[in-house]
Structure formats: C-alpha cells, structure tokens
C-alpha cells in the first residue's frame with residue numbers, strides 16, 4: 429500500500445514533470461512563432477528562446493557587440509525583443525538620421541525616458557511636458573552657455589581641480605594610486621556645481637548635499653528603466669531627495685530675489701533662467717527653474733564623469749599621448765618667442781574626441797525611442813566603431829583626427845541647418861560620429877562638456893604623470909554595460925606621479 433509520504437513525493441514529481449513539459453511547450457511555441465509564422469513584410473528578427481526576456485541578456489552584456497553581430501547578419505534594420513517590447517533597430521548613418529531627425533509624432537523620447545527621469549528631474553520639465561516646451565527650455569539653457577560665460581568658467585574649474593587634489597588623501601605625496609572613476613565623479617560634480625550651478629550651490633556642496641545627490645542618483649538604476657515605480661526603498665530615498673534638492677534651489681532663488689542679489693550675482697545658469705520667459709510671455713516658474721537645474725546637474729554629470737574617467741584611463745595606458753598633451757600645454761602657455769621648444773605635433777591632438785568616439789559615451793542616453801508600444805533603437809556608437817568609417821576602429825588613436833579623411837567624416841553631416849525650437853543646429857545625423865546625439869534631442873551641454881573636461885584633463889596632466897597599475901601600455905578595463913552610462917568599472921585605479929617641476 430502506498431504511504432502518504434510516497435503519495436506526496438509522487439505527486440510532487442508529477443507536478444515537476446508537468447511544469448517541465450509546460451516550459452518546453454512554451455519554448456517550442458515561442459520558437460515556432462518566430463520561425464514559421466514570421467511576416468515576410470517585417471524586418472528580420474533576432475531569434476530568442478525565452479519569451480518576454482527576449483535578447484535582454486546578450487544585448488545587456490555588450491550592446492555594441494550585439495548590434496555589430498546582428499548588423500552583419502541582417503543589415504541595418506532588424507528587430508529584437510527586450511522585456512516584452514519589440515525594438516526595431518535602425519543602424520548605419522541612414523538609421524541615425526531616420527530616428528534622430530524623425531518626426532516627433534513618429535518617434536518620441538518621452539515615452540521611454542519619462543518614467544525613469546521624471547521622478548529625478550521633476551514635473552513640467554524635459555520629458556514631463558510637451559516636446560515644444562522642452563525645446564524652449566533647451567533654448568533657455570543655451571542662452572546661459574555663451575562664449576563669455578564659458579570663458580569665465582575656466583579659472584573656476586581649474587581652481588576646483590587644484591583644490592580637490594590638494595585636499596584629497598589619495599593625492600597626497602609624490603606618487604600614489606587613485607580610483608579615477610570616483611575621483612572623476614567628484615571632480616565633475618564640484619566643477620559643474622561651481623561653474624554652471626553657481627557659487628551658492630558650490631557652497632552647499634557639503635556632505636549633506638552630496639548625500640542628496642547620491643540618493644537622487646539612485647533613481648537612475650537600470651531596474652527603473654525596465655520597471656519604473658516599484659515601491660523600492662531606493663525609490664523612496666530618491667523621492668525624498670528630490671523634494672529636498674528642489675527646496676535648495678527654491679531657497680537660492682528666493683534669497684536672490686528678496687535681497688535683490690540678482691543684479692550682483694554672477695551671471696550663472698540660475699540667473700539666466702530667472703530672466704527667461706516662454707513664448708507666451710510667462711516667466712519660467714521658480715519650480716521649473718529648480719527642476720531644470722536638477723536636470724543639468726544630474727544629466728550632465730554622469731556623461732562628463734564617465735568621459736573624463738575614460739580619458740584618464742586612456743592617457744594612463746598611452747603615456748606618449750599624455751606627454752604630447754603636456755608639451756602642447758607648455759607650448760601654448762609659453763611666450764611666443766619661446767615657442768617651438770615644445771612638441772608642436774601635439775598642437776594637432778584632439779584628446780577629447782577619441783575617448784568619446786571609441787569608448788561608448790552614453791549608449792543608454794542614445795535613443796531607445798518610443799513608437800507606440802514598440803521601440804526604435806538607434807545607436808550611433810555602431811557607426812563610430814565601424815571599420816567602414818574608421819580604420820582600425822577599436823583602437824584609441826587621437827592622431828586619427830589629424831587626417832583630413834576623419835575631419836571630413838566629422839563634418840559629413842555638413843548639411844542643412846535646422847531649428848527644432850532651441851536655436852539653429854546642423855541636422856547632422858548622417859555623420860557616423862555623434863557623441864552628442866543629433867536632432868531635437870541633441871545635447872546642449874556639448875560646449876560646456878568640452879570646456880569642463882578640457883580644463884580638468886589639462887590641469888591634471890600639467891601636474892601629474894599617469895600610468896596603469898601593472899605598467900602595461902595600451903590596455904584599459906572593459907566597459908561596464910550594467911551601468912546606464914557605459915562607464916568604466918568601479919573602481920578603476922591608475923597610478924600617478926607628481927611632475928618634478930612643481
């Protein structure tokens with residue numbers, strides 16, 4: 429006679445077998461659906477075994493390799509499944525143009541970015557308002573980034589870098605080791621706070637503000653891209669930090685207005701936004717100024733910190749290029765009669781170009797644009813790492829920009845000038861090199877980013893020599909694709925040695 433325990437065991441085995449058969453059936457149905465019932469009119473589709481999850485694992489592990497692999501197999505247009513959403517990829521220069529200069533009703537970023545960014549940036553700005561309003565807001569920010577304003581930032585940024593290395597324990601002594609990802613994230617936060625955000629924000633950049641920044645930053649976790657609005661503790665901290673951060677900016681605005689400090693204040697971004705009005709004549713409400721300032725802080729900092737870390741990692745791995753950069757600075761800062769003692773070949777160096785073109789600057793910031801319940805993916809990084817356009821595409825060689833061929837590539841867009849509502853810009857999306865995007869969502873922080881990174885890197889190279897931890901040249905760590913900003917793994921350490929002339 430069968431005992432109750434045996435009965436339970438047999439029943440559990442039956443359930444397990446049924447579950448397994450069900451799973452196999454599901455996989456087979458999913459496979460048949462993709463192979464047998466594929467519409468001939470639709471673009472080719474990347475095969476996946478697991479429904480809903482689709483190609484998320486291989487895409488997430490290395491998006492660039494993923495796109496290169498399937499571009500070689502299917503061409504520039506194909507689809508893949510990403511957590512239940514069918515993504516259509518448009519690659520190549522035509523694909524860049526098709527999506528980045530697409531009509532707003534056909535492709536929009538709000539649907540994709542909104543749930544992730546609105547809790548961080550706040551209401552009524554960027555992706556929580558009609559696109560035409562975003563274009564006006566971008567125009568306001570552009571007003572605040574004039575040549576004069578940018579030039580005034582140079583000494584402020586340099587001082588921040590010098591103070592940072594003076595006050596941080598990792599930089600004490602004649603030589604040492606530094607986690608460059610942490611250093612860059614702190615330095616870019618200080619420099620942006622001092623220059624773009626204004627002196628009150630920099631003064632408030634104490635441990636408390638840094639904690640607020642950190643908590644707000646938790647909102648940019650990849651999980652929130654996929655499943656926004658989960659009641660996670662990190663999301664509660666993000667929401668509390670947003671409210672406090674907004675209060676910081678509102679207090680600054682109120683204090684400036686009450687004490688009539690506006691006219692004396694440096695003409696920084698807060699001052700600029702306080703003097704802007706929408707086309708309907710309405711001045712920008714204080715709450716929106718606060719939210720735009722949070723956007724600039726959070727939006728610009730990650731890309732700059734990631735790009736800055738890559739530049740320093742590359743320079744540590746290519747000391748000859750770092751030396752050229754150093755010589756270039758000696759040359760340009762010396763009186764004209766002494767010039768020529770430095771290495772003039774370095775005057776043609778473009779150090780900020782290559783890390784951005786060859787290290788993915790911000791793949792997730794590039795549009796996975798919403799098209800109704802489908803998605804359209806465009807990845808300019810595919811063209812910028814393609815042999816079609818760049819010889820020896822994966823190698824870091826700033827001197828490639830000395831070749832007229834590459835400058836021609838960069839200017840390939842050279843096309844029509846358009847105005848999406850934030851000022852004239854070249855449509856530019858046919859270029860294979862688009863580190864700052866193109867079209868209506870193009871970066872408005874580009875000039876500031878170049879200036880900020882140029883001064884940071886210049887100041888560091890003038891004062892220190894860098895090398896890799898094991899002394900090997902040419903090698904940098906792999907990209908951390910689990911981060912939203914394609915940054916180097918954290919930590920990533922390099923060695924530094926103070927230059928003797930100090």
Ligand code: HEM
Nearest residue numbers: 728731732735789793795863864865869870871872873877
């Ligand atoms: C190395 C630094 C930076 C890189 C590589 C970078 C890259 C980009 C890219 C690729 C886009 C287009 C995103 C899209 O099409 O969806 C973008 C947009 C934008 N960036 Fe930057 N950026 C940098 C720094 C900054 C800074 C410092 C600021 C602020 C001052 C900033 C503000 C913005 C804004 C407001 C947008 C517009 C978003 C939109 O219209 O949807 N960026 N950036």
